[in-house]
Amino acid sequence: MRSIRSQVSAAFLLFLLLTVILAVFSIGELAAVNRTSQEVRGRWLQSVRLLGDLNNYTSDYRAAEADRILAAGPTQVARAEQNLKDLDLHVAIARNGYAQLPHDSRERSLYSRFDSDWAAYHGLAAEVTALARQGAMANARDTYVGRSGPAYDAASNALGALTELTVSRAQAASGRAAERYRSARWVLVAAIAAAFLAVVASLELVTRSVSNPLLALAARMRALAANNTTMDIPGEGRADEIGEMARAVRVFRTNAIELARAQEGLRRQAKLLQRSLDQERRLSNLQRDFVSMASHEFRTPLTVIDAQAQNLARHEGRLASGEATERAASVRRSVRRITEVIDSLLQSTDIDGAAALQARLAVFDPAVVIAESMTLQRESAPAGQIEEDLERAPRRIVADRVLLAQAVSNLLSNAVKYSPPESPVRLRAWGEAGRLFISVADEGRGIPEADVDRVFDRYRRGANVGGVAGAGVGLFLVRTVAELHGGSVSVRSREGEGACFTLEIPLEPSNGASPAAERR
Numbered sequence: 094m095r096s097i098r099s100q101v102s103a104a105f106l107l108f109l110l111l112t113v114i115l116a117v118f119s120i121g122e123l124a125a126v127n128r129t130s131q132e133v134r135g136r137w138l139q140s141v142r143l144l145g146d147l148n149n150y151t152s153d154y155r156a157a158e159a160d161r162i163l164a165a166g167p168t169q170v171a172r173a174e175q176n177l178k179d180l181d182l183h184v185a186i187a188r189n190g191y192a193q194l195p196h197d198s199r200e201r202s203l204y205s206r207f208d209s210d211w212a213a214y215h216g217l218a219a220e221v222t223a224l225a226r227q228g229a230m231a232n233a234r235d236t237y238v239g240r241s242g243p244a245y246d247a248a249s250n251a252l253g254a255l256t257e258l259t260v261s262r263a264q265a266a267s268g269r270a271a272e273r274y275r276s277a278r279w280v281l282v283a284a285i286a287a288a289f290l291a292v293v294a295s296l297e298l299v300t301r302s303v304s305n306p307l308l309a310l311a312a313r314m315r316a317l318a319a320n321n322t323t324m325d326i327p328g329e330g331r332a333d334e335i336g337e338m339a340r341a342v343r344v345f346r347t348n349a350i351e352l353a354r355a356q357e358g359l360r361r362q363a364k365l366l367q368r369s370l371d372q373e374r375r376l377s378n379l380q381r382d383f384v385s386m387a388s389h390e391f392r393t394p395l396t397v398i399d400a401q402a403q404n405l406a407r408h409e410g411r412l413a414s415g416e417a418t419e420r421a422a423s424v425r426r427s428v429r430r431i432t433e434v435i436d437s438l439l440q441s442t443d444i445d446g447a448a449a450l451q452a453r454l455a456v457f458d459p460a461v462v463i464a465e466s467m468t469l470q471r472e473s474a475p476a477g478q479i480e481e482d483l484e485r486a487p488r489r490i491v492a493d494r495v496l497l498a499q500a501v502s503n504l505l506s507n508a509v510k511y512s513p514p515e516s517p518v519r520l521r522a523w524g525e526a527g528r529l530f531i532s533v534a535d536e537g538r539g540i541p542e543a544d545v546d547r548v549f550d551r552y553r554r555g556a557n558v559g560g561v562a563g564a565g566v567g568l569f570l571v572r573t574v575a576e577l578h579g580g581s582v583s584v585r586s587r588e589g590e591g592a593c594f595t596l597e598i599p600l601e602p603s604n605g606a607s608p609a610a611e612r613r
Contacts, residue, residue: 098334101303104295111291115284122277129270136194137263143191144256150187151211151252154180155245158218162225162233170226177222184211203255210248217241306335313342322350396473398424423472452493452577454608459529460486462494463522466501470509477509478517487524490600491608492578497598500574500582503567504533504594512537512591527600528580534593540586548584571596579603 157180161173188208196204217240224233306328316324326346328339402424460483467479490497501520508518512535519534540548549572568582571594575582578598586592 101299104298108291108295111288115288118284119281122280126270126274126277129266129273133263133266133270137259137266140191140194140196140200140259141256141263143187143194144252144259146187147184147191147252148249148256150180150184151245151249154184154218158221158237158241161222162230162237164225174222174226177218181215200255200258203251203258207248207251207255210244210251214241214244214248217244303335306331307338310335310338310342314345317342317345317349320349320353322346322353400472423468452496454491454602455494456489456491456608457494458488459490459492459497459531460488460522462498463501463520463531466498466505467520470502470505474506474509476514477512478515479505479509480517480519482519482521485523487529487600490529490598491602492598493574496574496577500571500596501531501533503571504531504596507567508533508535508537508592508594511535524600529596529598529600531596531598532593534591536591539588539590539592540584541588545584545586549582568594 154177157173157176161170161177164170164173188211191204217236221233221237221241224230224236309327313324313326326339326343328335329343330336331339463481463483463486467481470477471479505518505520512518516536520531521534522529522531524530549568551569572582575596575598579602580596580598582594582596584592584594
């Protein structure tokens with residue numbers, strides 16, 4: 094397997110080798126420049142400096158020789174002779190220093206000529222000084238002009254030729270050093286450029302072979318985390334670590350696909366289970382609703398029956414014929430109501446909203462039904478004060494007599510139940526625009542503002558009805574009856590100031606159903 098580690102290591106080793114070669118080459122070029130510069134500094138600059146000193150000292154020595162001849166007093170003579178000694182020492186030092194430097198044959202030849210010419214002149218200059226010290230100034234001046242001058246000129250000419258040769262060779266060496274420096278600089282620039290290109294190539298290799306494939310695999314892993322299993326996986330055929338990672342990602346994708354399938358199966362099973370649970374919960378709620386509604390509807394008639402039975406038992410043999418007949422009729426009405434309620438509840442196998450009841454349409458006088466409901470309510474709750482206004486009530490309606498009676502009874506029962514004793518409950522019925530309106534108003538505890546919008550929901554009771562028995566299905570049944578007939582029910586209430594419920598039902602069915610059809 095071609096390991097990325099080996100590839101990257103080889104690339105970095107190559108880069109290191111290139112760096113070492115560049116460093117060695119650079120050091121060699123710098124050494125060559127330094128050698129050339131060292132030659133200029135150590136040989137030519139020293140030679141030029143020493144030859145310059147010799148030119149200065151020799152010319153000063155010639156001038157000091159003339160000063161000795163012209164010296165007038167002992168002080169000037171002593172100063173001139175001391176100057177000659179000093180210059181003689183400086184010339185000797187410069188000559189010795191120049192002799193220590195390396196020279197070629199031409200330079201040595203010119204220096205030998207200068208050395209012999211200077212020795213000849215130096216001897217003549219010493220003779221001029223001796224003649225002047227002896228007082229033979231005329232002879233000293235003749236020697237200074239006649240023989241010493243030409244000898245100095247010969248030495249000066251040899252020194253000048255040597256100086257000119259040295260300066261020209263120093264300039265040539267300096268030019269070679271500058272040229273070597275320029276050559277080394279361009280070579281170093283080229284080497285640095287080559288190194289830069291090698292680095293760029295290495296980075297490109299790492300980016301294309303390592304970085305980009307890793308980023309691509311990371312993107313695939315993120316896609317797998319997002320449940321996207323349709324993407325391709327690059328690099329599976331590579332024989333390195335990237336290939337191993339790509340094959341591992343492929344395994345992850347396969348597992349993710351299997352996991353997604355398993356999760357889908359679990360979701361389907363969960364849906365089926367949830368559907369079964371909902372069905373069981375619905376059936377349980379239907380059973381509970383049926384019991385609640387039946388008990389709610391049976392309670393009032395049974396109370397009337399019980400009260401009339403007790404009265405008959407207490408006044409057995411003492412009741413007038415008409416009174417006994419009236420009480421028996423009241424018992425029969427209550428029994429009939431229970432029977433009608435049972436019939437209505439048994440009409441449907443599912444108690445849920447308006448579909449839970451079936452209307453048995455009939456033509457009847459709604460005022461009579463309302464009056465019967467008020468009579469039952471007065472008998473079941475004698476303490477309640479019900480005031481009615483039925484003068485404007487219509488005399489004909491096509492509706493379900495039993496359901497309408499149930500709705501009115503529920504409204505009256507709630508008004509009496511949630512009102513203080515002896516508090517009036519006002520029932521008013523009237524017809525308007527082809528509709529029957531029945532309003533029941535009380536002065537009881539009212540409904541909290543937060544519960545007004547939901548008071549017609551099943552099992553929903555106001556927050557202020559604690560201590561008063563109830564299942565929360567009475568107003569729900571009223572709304573169901575209203576909607577079954579194509580009507581509605583509304584409420585206006587303020588907590589502590591009572592409530593007013595208004596039931597609205599069309600006088601004729603909107604779907605054109607015939608009263609002869611007892612069931613839809």
